[in-house]
Amino acid sequence: MNQQEILSFIEQNDIKKIKYAFADIDGILRGKIIGRQKFIDGLSDSYGFCDVVWGWDSSDMPYDNGRTTGWHSGYPDAPVRLDLATFRQIPWEENIPFFLADFSQPEGNDLAACPRSLLKRIAAQCQSMGFHAEYAQEFEWFNFRETPQSLQEKDFRNLEPLTPGMFGYSILRPSLESAFYHDLFDLLSEFDIPLEGLHTETGPGVYEAAITHDDVVRAADKAILFKTAVREIAYRHGVVATFMAKWNAHLPGCSGHIHQSLWNQDKTNNLFYATDQPDRMSELMKQFIAGQLHCLPHITPMFAPTINSYKRLVEGAWAPTTVTWSVDNRTTALRVLNRNENYTRVEHRVSGSDSNPYLAIAAALASGLYGIRHQLTLDIPASVGNGYVDKQHGVLPANLHEATKAMANSPIATELFGSEFVDHFTRTRDWEWRQYVSQVSDWELKRYFEII
Template sequence: MPPAKKEVRPSGRGGGRRTPAFLKNYRGVRNWKEASQWLEWRSIEDIECITPDQAGVARGKMMPSTKFTSNTSLALPSAPFMMTISGDYPEDGNGFEYPEDDGDLKLVPDLSTLSLVPWETDPTAQVICDLVHQDGRLVEFTPRNVLRRVLGEYTRMGLKPVVAPEIEFYLVRKNPDPDYPLTPPVGRSGRPIAGGSGYSIAGVNEFDELIDDIYHFSASQGLEIDTLIHEEGAGQLEINLRHGDPIELADQVFMFKRTIREAALKHDMYATFMAKPIQGQPGSAMHIHQSIVDKKTGKNVFTAEDGSETEAFGHFIGGMQKHVPAALVMFAPYVNSYRRLTQAASAPVNTKWGYDNRTTAFRVPRSDPAARRVENRIPSSDANPYVALAASLACGLIGIQQKIRPDAPVGTTANEDEIDLPRGLLEAVELFENDEQLRAMLGDVFVSTYAAIKKAEFETFMEVISPWEREYLLLNV
């Protein structure tokens, strides 16, 4: 974990004595003693103990900070981690069984994630927790633990992945009635935001005050934004995060989503990470840049001593080409996700790769040899960051283990050719369940649980009659 960010000491505390350095950290402490002092120094009243569910939604408990530091045992039932996005539960079958007792799972706080909740009016802190069974074993089907399982496979090979996510999202007007389409917000100019503003500074400036709050909320939590841009869509922004450890970066995306939503609400609008929220506008992606370093030497294993590409680099791409179609449901988890994945659009529907070619699924950006990396452009921004990172890194590692050779790189437009990916959610789930190498990497319990949830979500979607059906079928069939 990189050094934690510092903050200015609250006034009136510490007197003339020297303040311990860890108290000034925006994010993270080393042990419970430091946690108690950190909370007391900030006069924290409440603490949110949170963990991501399968959709990346924060689940957990809130409690007084004094209770949090008094060896209180924290527990949650397993039910929230087997729940669909609509709050339903899947049927048993195909390896999935809902636990009859629905017994408690333990919440174990990761104190390196302790930070403020800057949008709360009362002094409040938050901490991300892991879930373990009563005997201490990691709960196999929870997202943070699935990513940790994949990273364990890298560790056994003496490797460490480095990732950098890029997250796109839309700002939209408040929409309390879901029967009405989403519309772009009004910026400081007083006019609704229009599309076609890619990389426009004026487009970013339309939301100056909101973006200031995003920066302020992020800094208060020790979250690092690398860059922020206006994307092509109307009111569509993108935040790029600095590269680092996959667990830490997944935590940051998890926290950024909460942060951006809260900042938007403060300014009377919604922030949405739906893959395709507005008809006729571009979809929102979560591109993932990936490289791998040797744990002993710290050098990028994609680059040889002379600066050339290594076999591991090609094998990583080969693994992604072969297994990403089966992992697509982890990158595109909802029916709406597949509205983004269409031919001749900016989102790739192929499994090709190329040098600085944004029409391919796997792009190798221009860089110095030491920074050689592979960008996975398939994931949408609605994906759970822990699940998406686990899937992407698992596919690449299978390629390295199996020495899978990639196809030749593509230097032309690739997104107008045949579609190499599943076209819908059920097709994606079927491929996911049947990829034995991916199943072995991710674990049977996770695969069966995640697949059951996605099937149940599809059935819930099929209960809804869409405007398209009313428009074209009502009086014509």
């Protein structure tokens, strides 16, 4: 609906409150409920929102190294604008109207820290090159029969999974929680996040969902909303969902794979597919893959943004560790799927479920476009067999500190995203690393307390 249709809808249905949210640098939705008149007044200009949301971490702790905002600036308001094209109603909250927002500005002076604004800028570059980017993200996550209060009381130990044991692709296990399982599928669809599939993965209480593909910005919108929507639907069933990349050292991690393809502008021709080429891979697809592989070591924090991300990126854990690609091989960083034109795509397997969809998808698209702009040659051969041992073309950073340092010093990252964004983002990741290394872990206590 356009603006006038939305205003008419709100008046005709006597709607008195509207909810909106935007994604911060960690991919956490921050937002408000506002009254009808406030909503109407802000449409012509913007809404003031305290810019502390760009100056603190996921636990609301202010950064000590920030430049975007901080005590030095007094944390003023920044103008946030609703994207009316994202209008939907929340079916589990009495169909309250909902909008996504960002800090893009009409004059083009976007807030560099805003992830959605960054993706919109990359998407515009893609369109200017003559391409339509079609994307989708899929997620794995664990479910527990807990509450936020019980998590705190248990100190996050001895948690009760929704179902026991390892049972991937089970038809039996979901029947134990059929109301929750079907609510996920049905309510997400009503919330304009239709799923291609939903099933159990291997691990106690773990599900995987594939979101239906869409235009790149709408795909990221759906992905960011998916993670919060799943948590909210889970709450209604006495369940807590976690999208940590690796919540337990003895269980598989949780991926956030990104599926990506480029089409012509009218979406009639998949530009990655070529019947007359080896493996049906077009020259454009090869350049796209070459760009992603070339840029990957420079921008890894965009796909793996937390300390925990790197606990998933280990050998033999269904997540990549090497700069590799292949045709239908789940041990490499990039996996080509191209049995027919409609579904030909490149699956980026580095991203975890803890990723910020806007940043992960922006990184994937920008690095692929980099390969096309620079006409890179795909000189890395396809991996055959075990991609974990195929290390001659590079390995992924081992931890967030190593990855952040590489990105902060990378001219490639600056070319892709601009110096302001790279400076802000890497400062936040440096902060995250310093919070981690200052802590004393249970492992250290058990290992050293008595005998060292």
